[in-house]
Amino acid sequence: MIAGVIGATGYVGAELVRLLSGHTEITGLSLSSVSFEGDRIEAVYPNFLKRVSVTLDKAEKVVENSAVIFSALPHGAGEDYGKVCMERGVPFIDLSADFRFGEDEETYTAWYGKSYKYPELRSYAVYGLPELNRQKIKERTGEGGVIIGNPGCYPTAVSLGGFPALAQGLAGPGTVIVDAASGITGGGREPSRAFHYPECADAVIPYKVGCHRHTPEISRNFAAMVRGDPPAVIFTPHLAPMNRGIQSTTYIPLSEPWRSRVVSGTTRPPNKEIEEKTGKIRELYAAFYRDEPFIRVLPSGVVAASNRVRQSNFCDISVHLDQAGTTLIVQSAIDNMVKGAAGQAIQNMNIIFGFDETAGLTAIPSLF
Secondary structure, rough: OEEEEEEEOOHHHHHHHHHHHHOOOOEEEEEOOOOOHHHHHHHHHHHOOOOOOOOOEEEHHHHOOEEEEEEEOOOOOOHHHHHHHHHOOOOOOEEEOOOOOOOOOHHHHHHHHOOOOOOHHHHHHEEEEHHHHHHHHHHHHHHEEEEEEEHHHHHHHHHHHHHHHHOOOOOOOEEEEEEEEOHHHHOOOOOHHHHOHHHHOOOOOOOOOOOOOOHHHHHHHHHHHOOOOOOOOOEEEEOOOOOOOEEEEEEEEEEEHHHOOOOOOOOOOOOOHHHHHHHHHHHHHHHHHHOOOOEEOOOOOOOHHHOOOOOOOOEEEEEEOOOOOOOOOOOOEEEHHHHHHHHHHHHHHHHHHHHOOOOOOOHHHHHH
């Protein structure tokens, strides 16, 4: 099967090429790039030498030649190709925000400053977080054409960390607070000045404080996991001096049955009651994700860290309680380029075509 990548020379596009080239069901690649049309991919990225040799073509040719299309274009740039794909019955997996909000154009426009060019395409679209919508992806595929709105990187890490607590009644009333840090590749291959090395080295820098556009996506995902009113969310992203990875810390107020009776400041850690409740919550998390191939709920004493999921499609999760026993602290870590982008897109392709969901995504994380 030939897979097409539109926008193959951006960071996410190149990561798609790297992963797809090792996929057992992919027999060839068709690639496009506006900036490097006519060049070969290995001339743009020499790491592909002797492994991938493909001439970069026009996007229209890629759509004609491929059985599945991945679009790694900026927000607002891919709808035309999605329309052609639906007319041809070819799955379209979009890594921008254009299809993440379904028919909710108002939210998309408010946060991304763009309007839908073809609103009717949203009837084909499914939000592509497999751990949330695997069955919807299968059902939409069975009905005919399918468009996948691949999730954002921050929402992937944050949502996966929060889902079990929200779905199983651990979360109580109050605001969920999220602090998360991303590697510099999140800024793309042509970043703003803030993402250049002299500007961001040797510092962890908050940005878009209180107004990051991934906030409504996180809020909507959390709402899908609760029966009553969804929690309010405060999300603060940070730029970290690393190439790749996302490290998310989510603070979730516990519901009354799960709250400890420990009075803050009266006991010294470790506290037996806190340890026991943490263990029970960890068991709930592990049971919730028992059948998920890419979620690793870590054992006691191991904290999720971005360097342990590097170049993999894993999401590592560790659970903790504050010493007062009133707040669940969830650490979740992903590679923003893989589970946060290209790897998750391939996971969605595997679901669409009925492949083994882990196909092309079995690499052990690179620690160093």
